[in-house]
Amino acid sequence: MLRSCTAGLRSLWALRGRREGAPRLSTDLQPARRLFSTEKAVHKDWALPNPSWSKDLKLLFDQFMKKCEDGSWERLPSYKHTCTQKNEDFKTYFLDPQLVEEGLSQAQLFTRGFEDGLGFEYVIFNNNDEKRTVCLFQGGPYLQGIPGFLHGGAIATMIDVALGSCAAVSGGAIMTANLNINFKRPVPLCSVVVVNSQLDKLEGRKLFVSCNIRSVDEKTLYSEATGLFIKLDPKKKFNIKEFHSSLRKAAPPLEEAVVSSPALVIHC
Ligand SMILES: CCCCC/C=C\C/C=C\C/C=C\C/C=C\CCCC(=O)SCCNC(=O)CCNC(=O)[C@H](O)C(C)(C)COP(=O)(O)OP(=O)(O)OC[C@H]1O[C@@H](n2cnc3c(N)ncnc32)[C@H](O)[C@@H]1OP(=O)(O)O
Numbered sequence: 326m327l328r329s330c331t332a333g334l335r336s337l338w339a340l341r342g343r344r345e346g347a348p349r350l351s352t353d354l355q356p357a358r359r360l361f362s363t364e365k366a367v368h369k370d371w372a373l374p375n376p377s378w379s380k381d382l383k384l385l386f387d388q389f390m391k392k393c394e395d396g397s398w399e400r401l402p403s404y405k406h407t408c409t410q411k412n413e414d415f416k417t418y419f420l421d422p423q424l425v426e427e428g429l430s431q432a433q434l435f436t437r438g439f440e441d442g443l444g445f446e447y448v449i450f451n452n453n454d455e456k457r458t459v460c461l462f463q464g465g466p467y468l469q470g471i472p473g474f475l476h477g478g479a480i481a482t483m484i485d486v487a488l489g490s491c492a493a494v495s496g497g498a499i500m501t502a503n504l505n506i507n508f509k510r511p512v513p514l515c516s517v518v519v520v521n522s523q524l525d526k527l528e529g530r531k532l533f534v535s536c537n538i539r540s541v542d543e544k545t546l547y548s549e550a551t552g553l554f555i556k557l558d559p560k561k562k563f564n565i566k567e568f569h570s571s572l573r574k575a576a577p578p579l580e581e582a583v584v585s586s587p588a589l590v591i592h593c
Pocket residue numbers: 337407411412415485486487489490493497498499500501502503529530531553555556557558561
């Protein structure tokens with residue numbers, strides 16, 4: 326019990342793959358502390374059952390929580406807003422802190438931005454020895470593509486998250502450089518699927534990962550994917566303001582864009 330609680334408190338940042346020379350992230354150094362009510366809302370762990378979870382999802386969740394008891398598996402927590410201190414650390418090492426715009430304070434994790442049950446309901450378990458993760462995923466009604474089935478973009482998002490988490494456990498701060506997906510069967514809306522990911526190869530800063538998505542009974546193979554993730558180099562900071570101003574220069578005014586490219590008005 327104590328072991329699984331401890332595992333739950335550790336974040337991906339605090340796990341492994343810290344770049345040599347880069348300081349440990351502050352959350353790693355601080356003991357768990359009592360949260361005030363506003364902080365509780367910000368730091369709520371979303372990778373836990375809620376009433377929208379189907380019987381299948383709860384059952385699988387319980388099975389994996391059992392596997393966590395001997396320490397071979399651990400549940401990865403998931404936050405809408407990365408902990409404030411982690412944000413600060415990220416800005417320090419990968420962004421020019423003076424250039425971070427105010428608007429970023431409203432930012433939240435894309436996959437956790439839906440009401441319970443309407444979007445992405447998922448939890449990821451990690452097996453460190455085997456360098457693999459299992460993501461239990463239930464895609465809600467707001468993720469519809471063709472009627473009755475998940476949108477391919479939602480599937481791709483979940484694959485990115487599952488592969489990204491698998492890579493981040495070993496690599497620390499990483500970004501997706503490449504994703505290749507084969508969609509083999511459409512995924513029914515509101516069904517539960519299992520995303521099995523593994524780290525195939527670590528080559529310098531490159532992490533090669535792969536995954537498949539199957540039905541709970543494992544009979545249906547929905548998708549297969551490979552991904553390349555790159556460990557971020559703190560010497561190469563992202564300059565957000567530069568990105569934004571170059572974007573403004575490159576993009577024509579909206580009116581002009583709509584008139585000259587009718588395809589832009591298609592909603593997606
Ligand atoms: C608040 C804290 C948050 C921090 C997040 C950090 C960690 C994440 C932690 C937890 C994650 C948990 C869950 C994951 C959840 C979701 C995952 C979502 C992830 C995303 O949603 S992320 C958005 C989409 N993603 C991008 O927006 C990337 C745009 N991109 C770039 O920003 C650069 O491209 C970058 C940084 C990737 C690399 O840039 P760079 O300058 O650091 O490195 P460089 O270019 O030198 O490449 C080094 C070596 O990789 C090879 N290489 C590079 N790219 C390649 C490719 N495509 N194919 C084949 N090889 C490639 C080169 O050929 C070279 O190879 P070699 O060394 O052999 O020459």
